[in-house]
Amino acid sequence: MQRESLNIMIGGEAGQGLVTIGQILAKALVRSGYWIVVSQSYMSRVRGGHNTFTIRASAQPLDGPREGVDLLVALNQETLDLHQGELAPGSRVLADRGLSCAAAPCLNVPYAELAEERYLNTVAVGVAGGLLGLAPGLLQELLSAQLHKLSDQVKAENQQALGAALAWLKKQPHDFAPLPPAKEQGRRLMLSGNEAIALGALAGGLKFLAFYPMTPSTSIALTVIAQAQKMGVATEQAEDELAAVNMALGAAYAGAPAMVCTSGGGYALMTEGLSLAGMSETPLVIALAMRPGPATGLPTRSEQGDLNFALYGGHGEFPRAALTPGTVEECFAAGARALRLAEDFQTPVFILTDQFLADSYRAVQPFDLGAIQPVRPGGLEPGPDYQRYALTDSGVSPRALPGFGPGLVVADSDEHGQDGHISEDLALRVVMQDKRLRKHKGLQEAVWPPVFSGPEEAELLLVSWGSSRGPVAEAARGLAAQGRQAATCHFGQVWPLDPAQFLERFQRAGQVVVVEGNAGGQFAGLLRRETGFAAHRLITRYDGLNFTPEYILRQLAE
Amino acid sequence: MVTSEDYGQFETAWCPGCGNFGILKALKQALAASDLAPNQVLLVSGIGQAAKTPHYLRCNCFNGLHGRSLPAATGAALANPELKVVVTSGDGCHYGEGGNHFLAALRRNVDLTVLVHDNQIYGLTKGQASPTSLEGMHTKAQPDGVHSYPFNPVAVAVSCHAGLVARGYAGEVEHLAGLIQLGLAHRGLALIDILQPCVSFNKLNTYQWYGQRVYKLGAEHDPGDWEAAIKLSYEFGERIPLGVIYENQRLAFQDHYSVLQKGPLARQAVDHGILAQVMEGFF
Numbered sequence: 035m036q037r038e039s040l041n042i043m044i045g046g047e048a049g050q051g052l053v054t055i056g057q058i059l060a061k062a063l064v065r066s067g068y069w070i071v072v073s074q075s076y077m078s079r080v081r082g083g084h085n086t087f088t089i090r091a092s093a094q095p096l097d098g099p100r101e102g103v104d105l106l107v108a109l110n111q112e113t114l115d116l117h118q119g120e121l122a123p124g125s126r127v128l129a130d131r132g133l134s135c136a137a138a139p140c141l142n143v144p145y146a147e148l149a150e151e152r153y154l155n156t157v158a159v160g161v162a163g164g165l166l167g168l169a170p171g172l173l174q175e176l177l178s179a180q181l182h183k184l185s186d187q188v189k190a191e192n193q194q195a196l197g198a199a200l201a202w203l204k205k206q207p208h209d210f211a212p213l214p215p216a217k218e219q220g221r222r223l224m225l226s227g228n229e230a231i232a233l234g235a236l237a238g239g240l241k242f243l244a245f246y247p248m249t250p251s252t253s254i255a256l257t258v259i260a261q262a263q264k265m266g267v268a269t270e271q272a273e274d275e276l277a278a279v280n281m282a283l284g285a286a287y288a289g290a291p292a293m294v295c296t297s298g299g300g301y302a303l304m305t306e307g308l309s310l311a312g313m314s315e316t317p318l319v320i321a322l323a324m325r326p327g328p329a330t331g332l333p334t335r336s337e338q339g340d341l342n343f344a345l346y347g348g349h350g351e352f353p354r355a356a357l358t359p360g361t362v363e364e365c366f367a368a369g370a371r372a373l374r375l376a377e378d379f380q381t382p383v384f385i386l387t388d389q390f391l392a393d394s395y396r397a398v399q400p401f402d403l404g405a406i407q408p409v410r411p412g413g414l415e416p417g418p419d420y421q422r423y424a425l426t427d428s429g430v431s432p433r434a435l436p437g438f439g440p441g442l443v444v445a446d447s448d449e450h451g452q453d454g455h456i457s458e459d460l461a462l463r464v465v466m467q468d469k470r471l472r473k474h475k476g477l478q479e480a481v482w483p484p485v486f487s488g489p490e491e492a493e494l495l496l497v498s499w500g501s502s503r504g505p506v507a508e509a510a511r512g513l514a515a516q517g518r519q520a521a522t523c524h525f526g527q528v529w530p531l532d533p534a535q536f537l538e539r540f541q542r543a544g545q546v547v548v549v550e551g552n553a554g555g556q557f558a559g560l561l562r563r564e565t566g567f568a569a570h571r572l573i574t575r576y577d578g579l580n581f582t583p584e585y586i587l588r589q590l591a592e
Numbered sequence: 593m594v595t596s597e598d599y600g601q602f603e604t605a606w607c608p609g610c611g612n613f614g615i616l617k618a619l620k621q622a623l624a625a626s627d628l629a630p631n632q633v634l635l636v637s638g639i640g641q642a643a644k645t646p647h648y649l650r651c652n653c654f655n656g657l658h659g660r661s662l663p664a665a666t667g668a669a670l671a672n673p674e675l676k677v678v679v680t681s682g683d684g685c686h687y688g689e690g691g692n693h694f695l696a697a698l699r700r701n702v703d704l705t706v707l708v709h710d711n712q713i714y715g716l717t718k719g720q721a722s723p724t725s726l727e728g729m730h731t732k733a734q735p736d737g738v739h740s741y742p743f744n745p746v747a748v749a750v751s752c753h754a755g756l757v758a759r760g761y762a763g764e765v766e767h768l769a770g771l772i773q774l775g776l777a778h779r780g781l782a783l784i785d786i787l788q789p790c791v792s793f794n795k796l797n798t799y800q801w802y803g804q805r806v807y808k809l810g811a812e813h814d815p816g817d818w819e820a821a822i823k824l825s826y827e828f829g830e831r832i833p834l835g836v837i838y839e840n841q842r843l844a845f846q847d848h849y850s851v852l853q854k855g856p857l858a859r860q861a862v863d864h865g866i867l868a869q870v871m872e873g874f875f
Contacts, residue, residue, distance in 0.1 A: 221875050222875070268849055288668040290670070290672075292671075307660070443653075446655045
């Protein structure tokens, strides 16, 4: 049996090393020329519980995850019990001899005979990697890279465990069908959405990052911090999100392109500073990795529930932009783009992502760094008569930095005149508010247009924003295979909107279905409010899991 | 040679007789005596009557949000190590709304000169208790008197090993200017808690009240003696000491950042060659 794609699920307790197994297998697949989409599901605890790391792999390009399991690496009984029902025809379970497989097609691995208990996950890499037909030399190399900080003895014992697992598997009769060999793909990166946002921001000129740890945003900060010294970035773990956003604003005012990363509750604290960014016209990037709310909600799961909060958070009225990348490549582009927009329009810019995309590893082609012009404030020397908020047609005032010339740079959270000094002249208030709001037009002209795919005259148009892009694309392919005229439209930026870029095509489509990961249909509501266009149908999901093509097709069939 | 006049004279929104006038005068004197020109100085403030100070002298200014001046100042200091960053706000801003930031800033020991206009009352909102209001003080919002024990910023700052901890008095301008000058010269966080009468709303802690209690520390006190400083920091009653209570030579927060040794971040180009090497780690 040849497979088009293969789902490998590694399941166990937090602390059993299942992410390490998953990362090594995923990277081995990428190096072998396969495409991957990783979905991680984990509980809000450090030890115990039930977590999974699922890799969908294929020799053909992939857009999203799929349901079902073809190879289940069960590190405990709970994984077997919970996921047996998802096993697809021709699947295999790798389980310790002590576990009860019932009717599942198990390959019982004698972990204790193959290596010491602490090398259990290395044995799992060996057996699973062997079943997948991955080259032993590649697995050895990736295992060494994973263990580079450990002692030579530990490295040697791990390699022994890997060798024992591969040798054991050779002696086992099994008819598990791996993927067909993949074509050589050249060098590709394996990146998660959050890593891509961080690297994109570094490419775009990021010089300052402050954060307070919050799942699922923390890995953005950790990726920046790991490269901060090399890349000339100052970072700080703030005492709270109020501090993080105000540190970023202070840094940006003084000339360091700045970003904060957070999730719903942390962003709630940041809204005060968001409003300050709007009033003081200070560039600010907020990477908001969404998880289900309200309040603490489901801290480690996925949702697209904070779109309205991003668009309307902060007191008063001020311009903003919201990027909603749907792929890892778009996450990278958004990291750089957000810094550019924030600097050019001196206002806050969001990157909205969610737990699914944040933690989803993919194989991506190397980026063309030469195509990115990093932001570089400080080109303008403040002269003796410099006015921070000089009136202009675009609403954007030439931005100089304090200390970079004889003039003074005065920024204020109170209403102020062109010189930045506090004012309660009510006529001036109107002039200054109009100035700030004029920047919306420029932001709208700079918007990333939505991306259409599929037939021009579609009977069905599936609309996505953010991480639902991939599952929607796969669902549309499924519909096309059934002979349906299905097209897709993905919004990589949801604010501002330019109806000229999409409205006419929406009106021509037979049925427009908005697919978004929240209960209320927040983007569908935004579309209606901004264009008057009411989507014919809404497909929502708010159980903490990401969309899958199967889920979308099931909903459409109802 | 910089003079006080270089910092200008502006009309203010303060009440006649306000302690802020003395603080403003002392600040200008200290900046001039430190030979700092207005364009080298960044004043960061929050919200309140004290936080309007940056509008009343020539300087770079980031007048941010209530309670958030310390994080904004920290960010600016980490972006441009060449700026002399001075924070000026009131007791409500620093010790109330911004309490968590105050603790964190002391622990970080960021190179900032922090002036707290401590009038033991909320002035701009017309006379409610502040964190430093004395127990029993009556206000319209606390008609039965303040029930909470007063916050002791000096003791907290000494306990957190802030770089320099001093107390000044708005009624002693020359002495205060000297303290601010010491703060500007100190590499690390210099907290100057400044007793300041509020002539409109604080009828308890008046010029007369402070005048009868304050005294200037002499050579008998060694600011390097932490235990003596802790003990002295609790002297606030019949006698209130003015001067440097505590000083250490902890490394300033900025000095931990190698990237800041190369000057302002805005002057450092983004190196895509290095980023390409970083990307190698993800293949």
